[in-house]
Amino acid sequence: MRSAPAQRKRKQLSAADLPWKRVKTGFVSGAEDEVAGGLLDFEEVDDVQVITELDESGNKHFRFLVAEAEPEKETATPTAKPSSIKKRTKDTKAEQIRHEDDTASTSAQPDDAEPASGTADADQLLREFDFAHLPGYVPQSLHPALAHAMLELGFSKPTPIQRATFDIMLGADAVLKDIMGIAQTGSGKTLAYGLPILDQIFRQNARWPSKEQPRKLTALILLPTRELAMQVKTHLATVITNASSAGIDTKGKGKGPYPFANIVAVVGGISVLKQRRQLAVDRGIDIIVATPGRLWEMIDDDDDLARKIAALDYLVLDEADRMVQAGHFVELDKILDLTRRGNSSSISHDSSAPDVDIADQDKPDDQAFAEQSVRPNGNPRMRTMIFSATLSKDLQVNLSIPHLRNLRAIRKAGGSQGAIDDLLLKIDFRDPDPALINLSSMQGTVDTLQECFVDCMMTEKDLYLYYFLIRYPGRTIVFLSAIDGIRRLQPIFKALRMQVVPLHSGMQQKARLRSLEQFKANKHAILLATDVAARGLDVPLVDHVVHYQIPRSADVYIHRSGRTARAGREGVSLQLCSPDEKVAQRALLRSINKEKALVELPIEHSILETLRDRVDLARKIDSAQHKANKETHDQDWLRKAAKEMEIDIDSEESASDEPSDRGHRGSRIRKARGQAQQLQAELDRLIQQPLRIRGVSAKYLTSGSHAFVDDLLASKNHAAVLGLSASTAVGDVKARSRKEKPPREEAHHA
Numbered sequence: 001m002r003s004a005p006a007q008r009k010r011k012q013l014s015a016a017d018l019p020w021k022r023v024k025t026g027f028v029s030g031a032e033d034e035v036a037g038g039l040l041d042f043e044e045v046d047d048v049q050v051i052t053e054l055d056e057s058g059n060k061h062f063r064f065l066v067a068e069a070e071p072e073k074e075t076a077t078p079t080a081k082p083s084s085i086k087k088r089t090k091d092t093k094a095e096q097i098r099h100e101d102d103t104a105s106t107s108a109q110p111d112d113a114e115p116a117s118g119t120a121d122a123d124q125l126l127r128e129f130d131f132a133h134l135p136g137y138v139p140q141s142l143h144p145a146l147a148h149a150m151l152e153l154g155f156s157k158p159t160p161i162q163r164a165t166f167d168i169m170l171g172a173d174a175v176l177k178d179i180m181g182i183a184q185t186g187s188g189k190t191l192a193y194g195l196p197i198l199d200q201i202f203r204q205n206a207r208w209p210s211k212e213q214p215r216k217l218t219a220l221i222l223l224p225t226r227e228l229a230m231q232v233k234t235h236l237a238t239v240i241t242n243a244s245s246a247g248i249d250t251k252g253k254g255k256g257p258y259p260f261a262n263i264v265a266v267v268g269g270i271s272v273l274k275q276r277r278q279l280a281v282d283r284g285i286d287i288i289v290a291t292p293g294r295l296w297e298m299i300d301d302d303d304d305l306a307r308k309i310a311a312l313d314y315l316v317l318d319e320a321d322r323m324v325q326a327g328h329f330v331e332l333d334k335i336l337d338l339t340r341r342g343n344s345s346s347i348s349h350d351s352s353a354p355d356v357d358i359a360d361q362d363k364p365d366d367q368a369f370a371e372q373s374v375r376p377n378g379n380p381r382m383r384t385m386i387f388s389a390t391l392s393k394d395l396q397v398n399l400s401i402p403h404l405r406n407l408r409a410i411r412k413a414g415g416s417q418g419a420i421d422d423l424l425l426k427i428d429f430r431d432p433d434p435a436l437i438n439l440s441s442m443q444g445t446v447d448t449l450q451e452c453f454v455d456c457m458m459t460e461k462d463l464y465l466y467y468f469l470i471r472y473p474g475r476t477i478v479f480l481s482a483i484d485g486i487r488r489l490q491p492i493f494k495a496l497r498m499q500v501v502p503l504h505s506g507m508q509q510k511a512r513l514r515s516l517e518q519f520k521a522n523k524h525a526i527l528l529a530t531d532v533a534a535r536g537l538d539v540p541l542v543d544h545v546v547h548y549q550i551p552r553s554a555d556v557y558i559h560r561s562g563r564t565a566r567a568g569r570e571g572v573s574l575q576l577c578s579p580d581e582k583v584a585q586r587a588l589l590r591s592i593n594k595e596k597a598l599v600e601l602p603i604e605h606s607i608l609e610t611l612r613d614r615v616d617l618a619r620k621i622d623s624a625q626h627k628a629n630k631e632t633h634d635q636d637w638l639r640k641a642a643k644e645m646e647i648d649i650d651s652e653e654s655a656s657d658e659p660s661d662r663g664h665r666g667s668r669i670r671k672a673r674g675q676a677q678q679l680q681a682e683l684d685r686l687i688q689q690p691l692r693i694r695g696v697s698a699k700y701l702t703s704g705s706h707a708f709v710d711d712l713l714a715s716k717n718h719a720a721v722l723g724l725s726a727s728t729a730v731g732d733v734k735a736r737s738r739k740e741k742p743p744r745e746e747a748h749h750a
């Protein structure tokens, strides 16, 4: 039991004035030490009474009471909670916490952390958690430590997909249900499946994991890309950290006495050895978040891991449709095989199991599959959850068991199905009637997204992209269909002094994570990305998404556009459309019922020529640099080849590359570099000249017809373009939309 601290006189201080002490974090699970880059620090403070008060409008206010030196005999206020509070020194807002990267790890505690004692007090406090703070949750349905975490993160209401999932999966009445959830991008699907899993882990484990009481692998969450897997791991880790630090800290080590969960990401790009170590920790792992390729690599020569996967309680396929497309199917298939039930003899008749007839719905077929399986002996009580923003119609329709039977019959008869059908057949739903939660709109994208386009020639896309980025500064993702496009655009926009960072599958994992960090850290950053970033990436406050090419399918368009306008915020999606893409664009818009919904982005044409000069110069710089790089590369190649062949290229005998040639090459390199530098200086001069719209003179601010002086005085002027007001892309597209499509009444009156 935790001994009650002697009562001492306390004084009230603001949160900022508390005696915070820096905490050294030790990472043990996941790949956080590879990706943290020292971006986060923790501070903690001891022996502070936190008094929570509600004002008349129901808002919470906190008072912090710190002990003074002299002990006193006064009794404590009954509502006060002595606690250890953690804060982040560089990211204080809950908003930022919820979007934080892997540095917010489950394992911010030392590996050898002892379970804290004093759980009686702690349980008492948690039992008293007031669910009035969490409207939308069924009281007591969520483990109180998780309820506390939701409050800490500012997620006081579940989103619609969360509420629908929780209704089925959380609480005393929860039944064994398999779920397929479809909801718009940014609608909180991660916690929709994540909280029920954490709830079970927290309830089944009263203490911190230890060697003596290692954890059972409860859940496997599969995702199509490394970034997504890391992001989901981080998201859940943030919840775990907040939950397990709820309440009392008895030893000042920053750990609470509440249950804890170990979560590990298993993804490519991180050393296999290291991941093996992480998975082999004595205290066990509760959740694995993985991409199928790497996970299978690990399972393939680790029977123990294979057995754990077979015994899972939860299997989650996030972005399942994408996983099938992304060529992960072979590995996914093998992993799913492990989770399938064997024949009926392996099904346990656990009397505590929910009363659902899970066995033998399709016994003959199951047995047929069992014969093909690697080691089919899956947990008969496993629940499967499939989530996406865009599940194909086929997948939705075919989920019911009769349809699955039908599919199997077709398959037996030698009929061929698509990859999604194959995936469905491979999933051994324990539930005869999986729940379908479909909250997707007919149009796929969210209401807070403003969609627009620019019609331009293929060769003008750089110019219009530059225009958009100058006109509407903000965090922007530009999607390109191929890596080559990114490699071409990046140096051009760098020369234009824009803050561009690349993200594509041709990059090393560390470089990918670094790019994401840079993008997150800078509110004017521009991410040039392929579709590796299209799905699920939850970067806070992305203002705009630009489709440099028209996406090839509605799914791609919806997922790419869904990187902005997340969690109820507004955002803009812009399509750059060349004449030969018009047909594809029409087909795309037809498929999402938006043929007439997109408006043209308003353009201030009078600055285009100046911008064109800049873009042309940037292209010239790029080609001069390219030339210099090529010559350097040729020279290096020659040296390397000569070295390998043990030829001295500087000796007289080496006639293959005459000294005069070498001299010429050197001077060509110097010339090209000099030219690039000269052009860059010229471009820098151009960039420094203010942009002005037609009719505005820099000398005579009051000239012209624009009332921009008023704007200037009211600080409403655009920061880089004289004569333009600092409107947002969202505002301008909305205004254009209102103009083009007046509401019915107004149109009628007109």
Ligand SMILES: Nc1ncnc2c1ncn2[C@@H]1O[C@H](COP(=O)(O)OP(=O)(O)OP(=O)(O)O)[C@@H](O)[C@H]1O
Pocket: 098, 099, 154, 155, 156, 157, 158, 159, 162, 183, 184, 185, 186, 187, 188, 189, 190, 191, 388, 389, 535, 536, 537, 538, 562, 563, 566, 567
């Ligand atoms: N109950 C909630 N209240 C407020 N914000 C929430 C809530 N639940 C989750 N969020 C936040 O909403 C954002 C989007 O969540 P998430 O990434 O889970 O969306 P998603 O539906 O999986 O999106 P996508 O389909 O694009 O992958 C995250 O930043 C998350 O922290």
